[in-house]
Amino acid sequence: MGSVSSLSIHPGNVAHTMKLNAAPIRWILFAVTGSVLAALSGRLSMHTVNDTPSYVDYPLGSLTDALLSIRTPGYPIFLAIVSATVGLAWVPLLQVLLHATASWSFAEALRRRGMPLRPAIAAGGCILIGCTAADHISTISTDAPAASLGVITAALLISACRTRSAIQAIACAVVAILAIFVRPAYLFLIPWIAVAGWLLAGRGAAIATAPDANDASESTVAPSRLLGVKIACAVAIVVVGWMFVRKLVVSDFAIAPFGHQNLSAVLVQTVPAETLQDLPGESAELGRRVAEELDRQGFQMPSQSGGSLPTLTIEQQWGQVNYGVVWPLARQIDSEQNASDPLAAEIRIHRQIGALNRAILSQSPAGYVRWLLLAVRRSVWGTAANLAMHPVFLPMILLGLFWLLIKVVRQPAIGPIEFPAGWNAFAIVAITYAVFNIGFVILTSPPLGRFADAGAILLPGLIASVLARDS
Numbered sequence: 001m002g003s004v005s006s007l008s009i010h011p012g013n014v015a016h017t018m019k020l021n022a023a024p025i026r027w028i029l030f031a032v033t034g035s036v037l038a039a040l041s042g043r044l045s046m047h048t049v050n051d052t053p054s055y056v057d058y059p060l061g062s063l064t065d066a067l068l069s070i071r072t073p074g075y076p077i078f079l080a081i082v083s084a085t086v087g088l089a090w091v092p093l094l095q096v097l098l099h100a101t102a103s104w105s106f107a108e109a110l111r112r113r114g115m116p117l118r119p120a121i122a123a124g125g126c127i128l129i130g131c132t133a134a135d136h137i138s139t140i141s142t143d144a145p146a147a148s149l150g151v152i153t154a155a156l157l158i159s160a161c162r163t164r165s166a167i168q169a170i171a172c173a174v175v176a177i178l179a180i181f182v183r184p185a186y187l188f189l190i191p192w193i194a195v196a197g198w199l200l201a202g203r204g205a206a207i208a209t210a211p212d213a214n215d216a217s218e219s220t221v222a223p224s225r226l227l228g229v230k231i232a233c234a235v236a237i238v239v240v241g242w243m244f245v246r247k248l249v250v251s252d253f254a255i256a257p258f259g260h261q262n263l264s265a266v267l268v269q270t271v272p273a274e275t276l277q278d279l280p281g282e283s284a285e286l287g288r289r290v291a292e293e294l295d296r297q298g299f300q301m302p303s304q305s306g307g308s309l310p311t312l313t314i315e316q317q318w319g320q321v322n323y324g325v326v327w328p329l330a331r332q333i334d335s336e337q338n339a340s341d342p343l344a345a346e347i348r349i350h351r352q353i354g355a356l357n358r359a360i361l362s363q364s365p366a367g368y369v370r371w372l373l374l375a376v377r378r379s380v381w382g383t384a385a386n387l388a389m390h391p392v393f394l395p396m397i398l399l400g401l402f403w404l405l406i407k408v409v410r411q412p413a414i415g416p417i418e419f420p421a422g423w424n425a426f427a428i429v430a431i432t433y434a435v436f437n438i439g440f441v442i443l444t445s446p447p448l449g450r451f452a453d454a455g456a457i458l459l460p461g462l463i464a465s466v467l468a469r470d471s
Contacts, residue, residue, distance in 0.1 A: 074181035115422035122468035123461030146183035188440035197228010265322035270367030379447035430458035
């Protein structure tokens with residue numbers, strides 16, 4: 001009898017084991033789905049863009065040259081490893097798998113927050129097939145991998161705020177650092193982690209115990225509002241450390257000698273040509289040449305009477321003004337005036353454009369404020385339009401409206417919409433992520449589709465999770 005009882009299997013242990021095995025199975029489903037969709041749509045073929053050479057040809061062999069590059073080393077190191085092993089042709093598939101992992105990890109984080117399986121999978125599925133994946137997953141650029149790392153950061157933050165696990169908090173910081181060093185535009189993660197972590201901790205009392213969380217390591221504990229702040233500080237320390245290294249080696253305290261020209265391409269379109277021609281001090285020469293070149297190439301400029309350019313006009317002209325006017329003129333002036341300066345040309349040019357920005361802002365701060373207000377409006381309706389044009393999200397929106405119509409017809413007095421468990425935390429993360437991401441972008445650049453789509457990557461899942469609950 002003793003030998004028989006020792007071989008018996010308790011039903012609870014079987015159920016627990018099945019639940020533990022369910023998460024890896026779901027990852028496989030995400031990975032297979034993402035890979036199949038990418039293959040069927042031709043997104044496993046490698047594509048290059050204008051930014052590709054600066055990543056592929058990154059000077060990894062020289063510390064000084066690397067620190068002078070306009071790119072941070074995260075993505076170039078990844079490309080170098082892939083190129084040396086399986087070849088760059090594998091980059092699209094690897095980016096698909098990274099994105100599938102991001103989608104899966106976010107769905108699992110919602111699942112462990114208490115959200116039922118179907119809504120959680122729907123939310124993760126929206127990330128998997130979203131605009132960023134559809135448009136950039138096959139390109140040798142940082143758009144897709146940085147977006148994936150941002151989503152993983154969000155998933156780890158949700159989990160860390162629920163469990164207060166040191167391992168998950170460290171993982172969140174590490175992934176956020178990777179995202180920033182792949183794409184510095186993700187510096188917004190530092191303040192976002194602090195704010196989102198604070199808000200998530202406030203939802204601690206409402207956290208439901210997850211169906212999969214049966215052991216002590218997965219149980220919910222009292223939340224700490226300072227956890228997000230601590231993670232953000234850890235990320236900031238690493239970033240500032242990198243900046244100090246650059247200061248010591250190349251005399252430039254910045255994450256990269258890049259960014260001033262993005263803002264300048266906006267600012268020169270917020271003031272009349274006369275303002276550029278009359279800039280004071282060290283920016284006078286560059287301002288004058290920029291004004292002349294803009295006029296020579298036929299760019300639209302604000303009138304001296306005070307009228308501003310439409311946001312779409314600024315957006316459409318931004319790229320050419322950036323790389324076709326401001327940057328080459330700054331480089332030309334630097335070669336004429338600073339040939340004997342021991343400071344690297346990349347740093348001198350970056351600082352020269354930064355001085356131009358400060359001069360314009362000092363002369364006409366109202367133009368920049370007006371730009372910010374218009375850019376907020378543009379980012380809202382532009383993001384909504386991009387989501388509505390998605391081949392899956394548009395039917396989802398229409399289905400949601402149809403579902404609401406049916407509820408109104410069937411129930412004379414329609415009650416409040418019931419959201420799945422964990423949805424409030426999801427909403428906190430998705431909305432704040434979009435606000436901080438896109439808000440950071442418009443400080444220096446137009447909210448172009450590829451920028452705004454990455455910021456809104458979590459928003460479609462908010463709708464899908466509600467529809468999946470009631471379907």
